[in-house]
Amino acid sequence: MNALVEDLRTSPAHGGAIPRPVAQARLALLGTGTVGSAVLARLAAWQDSGFAPGLQLAHVANSRRAVDGEAGLAPGLARARLDGSDQASRLDDVPAALRGAGKSIVVDATASAEVAARHAAWLEQGIHVVTACKLARGTSLAGWQAVEVAKSRGGSQYGDAATVGAGLPLLRSIRDLRAGGDRIHAVAGVLSGSLAWLFNHYDGLRPFSGFVRNARDAGYTEPDPREDLSGEDVRRKLLILARAAGVALEQEAVEVTSLVPPDMAALGRGEVDAALPRLDPLLRQRYAQAYKNGEVLRFVARLEQGRARVGLESLPADHALAGGAGTDNRVAIWSDRYRDQPLVIQGPGAGAEVTAAGLLDDVLRIAAS
Ligand SMILES: NC(=O)C1=CN([C@@H]2O[C@H](COP(=O)(O)OP(=O)(O)OC[C@H]3O[C@@H](n4cnc5c(N)ncnc54)[C@H](OP(=O)(O)O)[C@@H]3O)[C@@H](O)[C@H]2O)C=CC1
Numbered sequence: 001m002n003a004l005v006e007d008l009r010t011s012p013a014h015g016g017a018i019p020r021p022v023a024q025a026r027l028a029l030l031g032t033g034t035v036g037s038a039v040l041a042r043l044a045a046w047q048d049s050g051f052a053p054g055l056q057l058a059h060v061a062n063s064r065r066a067v068d069g070e071a072g073l074a075p076g077l078a079r080a081r082l083d084g085s086d087q088a089s090r091l092d093d094v095p096a097a098l099r100g101a102g103k104s105i106v107v108d109a110t111a112s113a114e115v116a117a118r119h120a121a122w123l124e125q126g127i128h129v130v131t132a133c134k135l136a137r138g139t140s141l142a143g144w145q146a147v148e149v150a151k152s153r154g155g156s157q158y159g160d161a162a163t164v165g166a167g168l169p170l171l172r173s174i175r176d177l178r179a180g181g182d183r184i185h186a187v188a189g190v191l192s193g194s195l196a197w198l199f200n201h202y203d204g205l206r207p208f209s210g211f212v213r214n215a216r217d218a219g220y221t222e223p224d225p226r227e228d229l230s231g232e233d234v235r236r237k238l239l240i241l242a243r244a245a246g247v248a249l250e251q252e253a254v255e256v257t258s259l260v261p262p263d264m265a266a267l268g269r270g271e272v273d274a275a276l277p278r279l280d281p282l283l284r285q286r287y288a289q290a291y292k293n294g295e296v297l298r299f300v301a302r303l304e305q306g307r308a309r310v311g312l313e314s315l316p317a318d319h320a321l322a323g324g325a326g327t328d329n330r331v332a333i334w335s336d337r338y339r340d341q342p343l344v345i346q347g348p349g350a351g352a353e354v355t356a357a358g359l360l361d362d363v364l365r366i367a368a369s
Pocket residue numbers: 030031032033034035036061062063064065089109110111112114115132133134162163166193219220221222223349350351352355
């Protein structure tokens with residue numbers, strides 16, 4: 001914490017977390033990797049402190065196994081129960097596992113297209129979906145529309161705060177502005193936590209590929225880091241933001257400039273790590289050019305005048321989009337209200353804990369609604 005700012009946790013006025021009276025809700029957690037494990041850890045801490053006692057963990061699954069708990073699984077023991085389970089993971093089993101008193105909520109902490117393809121069907125059955133995965137709303141326009149239709153047919157809610165900015169109040173702000181009668185004019189910024197981290201750390205001396213491995217090991221990248229490096233993950237985030245802003249873009253409408261050379265894009269997933277050094281020459285050259293101009297590299301997404309694009313830019317170091325540190329996303333939003341000076345939202349845009357917190361904020365909101 002910044003030494004100039006008083007840490008409120010040490011202030012006598014600080015009362016800690018307020019126990020939250022939520023109506024009963026049954027959760028199915030899909031995915032127990034980087035993000036899913038942090039969801040379990042947060043639920044376990046809540047259980048110990050008595051926060052949100054109405055939440056019950058009814059089903060936990062990864063791609064291989066599943067475990068059910070009619071009376072609720074203890075979040076702190078769920079991983080061990082899952083590892084010892086001989087029940088196969090089957091998405092068809094999820095609705096039955098959620099049956100019972102209270103609201104039913106699927107928490108999608110996977111990067112799976114197969115799981116994303118179920119979101120609309122679950123919503124249509126009245127099961128709420130909270131997701132970190134962008135594949136249902138951030139790919140085809142038809143997929144986005146299917147979620148909208150299913151929500152209204154099922155009277156269900158879709159929690160997507162964690163899909164952009166790892167839970168930063170980006171989608172919420174855009175929706176609140178529109179709900180207040182504003183029109184969004186433009187959105188521009190750094191939307192990738194891993195690419196932010198990479199370009200905040202890369203020094204042009206040590207190989208870029210080494211930094212990619214560090215970002216992956218820290219849990220910032222997608223399970224396949226090419227999703228980040230190719231700009232595809234940022235394309236999805238920009239599409240989700242654009243659609244929330246009222247711009248119904250098809251995915252092909254976003255111009256994406258990838259950092260991944262074609263020979264690396266064609267490799268199987270298991271071959272990617274050894275091939276990462278193929279990134280190094282291009283990045284060394286782009287860094288040297290920017291450095292010579294007194295500039296910095298940032299991977300920027302822009303939605304301006306109906307045009308959407310994503311790619312690496314060389315920006316003056318004092319440019320409005322060049323600020324931030326670590327995994328910070330930094331996004332500027334122009335609207336009727338913020339015409340000259342944009343609304344700027346900045347904060348960590350990747351990482352297990354912030355993403356899990358974003359997911360569970362949506363769970364609490366839905367459970368309490
Ligand atoms: N990491 C971050 O900072 C952020 C991530 N996200 C999003 O969160 C999602 C998860 O990312 P992350 O945790 O890093 O990924 P991981 O690869 O660490 O974990 C993915 C999990 O999904 C499981 N899975 C895959 N298919 C299925 C299936 N059909 N049914 C049930 N579980 C399945 C995997 O199972 P198995 O263990 O068997 O392989 C694994 O446990 C991604 O969509 C990502 O975009 C969003 C914001 C930030």
